[in-house]
Amino acid sequence: MRVTLEVNGRPVEVEAPPRMTLADCLRQRLGLTGTHLGCEHGVCGACTVIVNGDAVRSCLMLAVQADGAKVVTVEGLSRDDELTPLQAAFRKHHALQCGFCTPGMITTLHALLTDEPLAEEERIRDVLSGNLCRCTGYIPIIEAALEARTAYQARSGGGR
């Protein structure tokens, strides 16, 4: 089936079988391998991308369901090879080790902090509870998210 969508700001058209997941479509058809596949059952969060502003598990969404949608993957968050404030905060706080979970953590937090730049630690922990990390532990990730909030607040004009 022909699927037309916008990925990281660019219009794309891909041929996807009806049962192909959005994750496989992004990775195999578009070469966007920053979207990782862990469990492929909606449990680990590694495959999280942003679809029309919402964090979505791309292993649970079919590519055809994304027809007409705006999709942002981890590759689409930074411009000109510069780290985003959230990515820089991850680096500063050593919030990753193997990095397998990191794209899903970053996309999940980006969606959250874009919508809720004043999110408190408890809210961040709650949202991140759906993203599993096997090596870093969550404290540095939470610290990075808390630090990055300032940039999202500035972007939203002081938060809501």
Ligand code: FES
């Ligand atoms: S690979 Fe999609 S939630 Fe684990």
Ligand code: FES
């Ligand atoms: S950094 Fe290795 S799984 Fe999270």
